[in-house]
Amino acid sequence: MGIFAPALTHKLKFTNMGRTPAHILRYQISYSCLDKGVTNLSGRAIARQDSGRTFDHLLGAGNSTEALETIDVDKYMSKYIGGINQVENTAVFYGWVKYQHVFSDSEAISVPFSYVYKPSILGLERVPEIKTTEDEKNKNRNPN
Secondary structure, X not given: OOOOOOOOEEEEEEEOOOOOOEEEEEEEEEEEEEOOOOOOOOOOEEEEEEEEEEEEEEXXXXXXXXXXXXXXXXXXXXXXHHHHHOOOOEEEEEEEEEEEEOOOOOOOEEEEEEEEEEOXXXXXXXXXXXXXXXXXXXXXXXXX
């Protein structure tokens, strides 16, 4: 009896949670396999794939659409799937979506996202974004 290796193919889905139309401009998605014991993205990644795309698409309020690209993790992490299933390695999906409100002259907004693959549920779980204050950001930029 072998280890069950689920198909790790996913689509990036965009949903406009606002009340006005949005113009999706670009997105980037990265997926990494983290080494044993590594718990954050600044640690050692043993495999990584990046994909950035222009996605010129208008999206109405409350509507959703999917990126054309299929994220095929099996293709890039096949030699690590045993470690991922045994929870020795961690598969992480992260990136950002850049959009602009259609009825606004404001600059485009980039929204980050992060998901981790959980073998126990055979799926992805969202990793909440850690908010930092301006003082913390400035402190991290200035080592003095």
